[in-house]
Amino acid sequence: MPSSPSSSVVAARKAIADRLVEIRKDAGLKGGELSALCGWHPAKTSRIQSGKAAPSEEDIRVWCAACGAGDQVADLIAASRAADSMYQEWRRRNSTGMRLAQEKVISDYERTRFFRIYVSNVLPGFFQTAEYATALMQSITDFQGTPDDVAAAVPACLARARLMYTGARRFAVLIEEWVLRTRIGSAEDMAAQLGHLLTLMSLPSVSIGIIPTGSPRAIWPLEAFYLFDDQRVAVETLTAKISILQPREVADYVRAFAGLSETAVHGAKARALIASAAASLE
CATH class of the missing domain: 1.10.260.40 (lambda repressor-like DNA-binding domains)
Structure with a gap:
């Protein structure tokens, strides 16, 4: 290992x-x-x-x-x-393609009631449009040199979005502003993705915070991580996905999420940053 x-x-x-x-x-x-x-x-x-x-x-x-x-x-x-x-390791996890890996995670997601997600690279799978997910998965597949089953993997990835509409779960998501301005796919695809993000902000189960570029920070930028209740953290690096189970470490990520939340903006201010990112694509 x-x-x-x-x-x-x-x-x-x-x-x-x-x-x-x-x-x-x-x-x-x-x-x-x-x-x-x-x-x-x-x-x-x-x-x-x-x-x-x-x-x-x-x-x-x-x-x-x-x-x-x-x-x-x-x-x-x-x-x-x-x-x-x-x-x-991503290459090992995706050795037969990305579809099976996407399908395997849904059981973990179904058991979780409160998601706290911090993304510093790309938008989380819950929020992705089909075009954004396709462009992202294609670039990952090309980089890793793993079998190309992107067409089958995208629906498996998007399937987890249904959990936002059940009313039984809460999603608190923090997004670095530069993620909004990092184009994945074509300009049209990215504009549609940002529009979808604005739509998701109206869901009662979803809280979206944007961390403005250049704002004073309570904690430095970190790798993307997903908190599943207070039980587990999934950390995504370039080469691997790490599952953290030690209570002390999980507590550190809970603290980090709280620190990052201090510099995030919500509501109208967050919408303005998303709209500004979309306008910059024109």
């Missing part, structure tokens, strides 16, 4: 390493003895035990077999898969 800046991922991997060490000790084996039984170099055992190297599922099976702990395999593999899901 690629290295991750999230301590949630590090902690999950360390917990797996610690369990493997306990299994070895319970079997009365030293590191060298285990390595010989597994048929690999002692350095590999050392890297796995220290958490520097993530064991593959086959490594876990071999390790447990050598220690007579076959009953531990299923739990360890489940824990390893959960740790993998915390850090998902």
